[in-house]
Amino acid sequence: MNQPYDAILIVSFGGPEGIDEVMPFLENVLRGKNVPRARMVAVAHHYEMFGGVSPINAQNRELISALQQELDAHGPHLQIYWGNRNWHPMLADTLRQMKDDGIKRALAFVTSAYSSYSGCRQYREDIARAQSEIGAGAPQIDKLRVYYNHPGFVEPNVENIRAALDRVPEERRDAAHIAFTAHSIPMTMATTCNYEAQLLETCRLVVEGLGKVSDERWKLVFQSRSGPPTQAWLEPDICDHLKELKAAGAGDVIIAPVGFISDHMEVLYDLDTEARALAEETGLNMIRAATVGTHPTFIEMIRELILERMTENPRRRALGTYGASHDVCPVDCCLIQSEVIVQNTGVKRQESEVKPTA
Structure with missing residues (x-):
């Protein structure tokens, strides 16, 4: 098997794991956005109802454990790393650890099945920003395709x-x-x-x-x-x-x-x-109904997507009319409408308020 990758990177949104983390987490999510403080406090209350703990981190740990078992049992034998957009482990910290561990090239699995700015392009921007922060020697990261129709x-x-x-x-x-x-x-x-x-x-x-x-x-x-x-x-x-x-x-x-x-x-x-x-x-x-979580078939799918990128002429499974999505996103993929204006006019865009997804 051709194995041009050293590791797998799970990329997710992140979430607080205690009351004291809620507001700093929300400040990360909403930084640069024109969101009233009152709105932030209202969202914080949702987390406080659950002890200030978002379940997303525990669920990502379960996913990583299930995937590691799948890879250990069937290959490819790759170490899994995990980095978030908005809370620890932060992407830049994870990529820095990968660099220290000698990782040169990794495949990224994003915990979003669909194409959009916030669910795809923004994660690619997050990775690029983390690589820039680390500088020379930052690992190359290639994102796995979206899987909504797999x-x-x-x-x-x-x-x-x-x-x-x-x-x-x-x-x-x-x-x-x-x-x-x-x-x-x-x-x-x-x-x-x-x-x-x-x-x-x-x-x-x-x-x-x-x-x-x-x-x-x-x-x-x-x-x-x-x-x-x-x-x-x-x-x-x-x-x-x-x-x-x-x-x-x-x-x-x-x-x-x-x-x-x-x-x-x-x-x-x-x-x-x-x-x-x-x-x-x-x-x-x-x-x-339950979400897919760590359903064995879903975990097997992640391994299959990894193998697609490590195999010559792979079978790229997809149901329905659209077929398997591209591996490499086009330059103009999933832009925000105002960013299209930026490309054409140079006018600076305004950030939209997007509620936390964690």
Whole structure:
């Protein structure tokens, strides 16, 4: 096997692991953005409800452990490193450790299945910034492709949603609605990437895998939007959708957070707390499907993506109509709309407010 890589780098968002870390974490997330202090305090309260601990770090440790076992058992035999955008272990610290360990070239797995500025391009910018900070000898990092349509991502979602449907009384199961959720993003991001189209493709593939689910019984909706009311974001919002379902006479709804790979804070708060409270208030029976997490098929998929980049003429698996995504992103991939203006005019862009995803 051709092995041009020395290591694997897991790249994620990061999250606090105690009350004292919440505000410093949020300051990292929102640095350079025009966000009122009151908004930051409100988001901090969400974390405080869970002891100031975001589950994302523990979940990433579980993912790393499962992947290391998979690589140790089946190869390639590579060490796994982990670096975050907004909290420890920070990317620059991790890349510095990799340099000290003699790592020259690594493959990066980003914990986001879809293309967008915040879910793909910004992580590449984070890596480049960390490399620049380290300077000479910083390891080269190549990012693995997005995997929204890989069977190793689709099939665990099918399994998890089927398990959720099984919790609906049998006599009502065939009428249960499925609300697929993903993080909303500003339209200035959405119009310059394939995020929404990729999400719809994942939903379609999952529905196809489930079988016997009519188009009227499912919908892609969004959650966790922030920013000023005057700024357009992807809609509809999950809470608005729940109200519409109840008004239409629905009794049971499965919420399937296919936009995420783990049950981080925005799943625990925005869905399990906020959306559930609304469902109970309106009389909807809401069941939340699990994310892929450390599902064995998902872990096997990560190993398969690694092998793709280490093998000549690999089999690049993908379901549906779009095929396997590119390995190397184009220069203009997933720009924010105002950044396109920058390229053409040199006018400085304004940062959008994006709520933490951890």
